[in-house]
Amino acid sequence: RLMRRLPPWGNDMLIYAHRGYSANYPENTLSAFEAALPYVDGIELDVQVSKDGRLVVIHDESVDRTTNGTGWVKDMTLQELRQLKIDGYERIPTLEEVLxxxxxxxxxxxxxxxxxxxxxxxxxxxAWLAVNEFELGDRVVFSSFNRETLVRMRDVAPVARLAVLTLTGESDTVSFAETIRAEAIHAQPAFIGSIAWEQIQQTTLETRLYTINDVKDLPPIAVSAIMTDEVERFTK
Ligand code: G3P
Ligand code: CA
Structure with a gap:
C-alpha cells in the first residue's frame, strides 16, 4: 500500500483524486487521471451528456471554462465536443475512455x-451500461447532489454502489442515504460535527470528504476517505 502523509491516521484514510491530479494537470482529462493513478485509492470525475446521448467527462454544463470552445455540452454532439482543446493539447474524455x-x-x-x-x-x-461493459460494477461508486438521480440510479441498478453528495449535510441526509441503500455520504469538511454527522455514527455509512488540498484542512477525526486535487501532498 501507499504511504500516507496523514498523521495521526496513517493508512486508514483513503485518498481519491478530485477530477484526477487536477492540481498539476487539466481537470477531468486522461492525463490528470493517469498521473493520479500511482498515488491514489480512487479517482473522482464528473459526467454530463452530449446532444447525441454520449457520456462525457467534464465538470461544468458548459465548455467555456475548461476548453477553447463556447456553448452547452447538451447542445453539442460528441464529435463537436471532441474537437475542442483543453490547455491546447487535451480533449474532453468520454466515460468509456476513462473506464x-x-x-x-x-x-x-x-x-x-x-x-x-x-x-x-x-x-x-x-452510466450503468457503460460501467458494466467494462465489468467494473464493483469498483465504481456513483454519486450525485440530485436525489432524484440517485433514486433512479437505484431503480436502474439494484446492486450499484451509491453515495449521496451533500455540502455539509441536512437533517434527512442520512435517512435518505439509507433509503437508497447508499454506501457513503460525500460531504465538505464542515459535515463533521453536523446533525447528520451525529446520525451517521449510528449507521454503517462511510464518510468521504471533499475537497481537501492542505494538511491543515484535514478533519479532526478519521473518515473513510478524502478527495484532493493535490494527491502527492498526502502520499509518498
Ligand atoms: O464529488 C465531490 C465534489 O467533486 C463535488 O463538487 O463541484 O467539485 O463537483 P464539485
Ligand atoms: Ca465532482
Missing amino acids: GLIERSNVTLNIELKTDQYAYPGIERL
Missing part, C-alpha cells in the same frame, strides 16, 4: 452524475 484506463488499474472510480442543472434523462442507465 478503459480504470480497468487497467486497481483504483475505485467515483462517477459524479452532474444533474444539478439538467436532469439528462436516461443518464443513469447510460
Whole structure:
C-alpha cells in the first residue's frame, strides 16, 4: 500500500483524486487521471451528456471554462465536443475512455452524475451500461447532489454502489442515504460535527470528504476517505 502523509491516521484514510491530479494537470482529462493513478485509492470525475446521448467527462454544463470552445455540452454532439482543446493539447474524455484506463488499474472510480442543472434523462442507465461493459460494477461508486438521480440510479441498478453528495449535510441526509441503500455520504469538511454527522455514527455509512488540498484542512477525526486535487501532498 501507499504511504500516507496523514498523521495521526496513517493508512486508514483513503485518498481519491478530485477530477484526477487536477492540481498539476487539466481537470477531468486522461492525463490528470493517469498521473493520479500511482498515488491514489480512487479517482473522482464528473459526467454530463452530449446532444447525441454520449457520456462525457467534464465538470461544468458548459465548455467555456475548461476548453477553447463556447456553448452547452447538451447542445453539442460528441464529435463537436471532441474537437475542442483543453490547455491546447487535451480533449474532453468520454466515460468509456476513462473506464478503459480504470480497468487497467486497481483504483475505485467515483462517477459524479452532474444533474444539478439538467436532469439528462436516461443518464443513469447510460452510466450503468457503460460501467458494466467494462465489468467494473464493483469498483465504481456513483454519486450525485440530485436525489432524484440517485433514486433512479437505484431503480436502474439494484446492486450499484451509491453515495449521496451533500455540502455539509441536512437533517434527512442520512435517512435518505439509507433509503437508497447508499454506501457513503460525500460531504465538505464542515459535515463533521453536523446533525447528520451525529446520525451517521449510528449507521454503517462511510464518510468521504471533499475537497481537501492542505494538511491543515484535514478533519479532526478519521473518515473513510478524502478527495484532493493535490494527491502527492498526502502520499509518498
Ligand atoms: O464529488 C465531490 C465534489 O467533486 C463535488 O463538487 O463541484 O467539485 O463537483 P464539485
Ligand atoms: Ca465532482
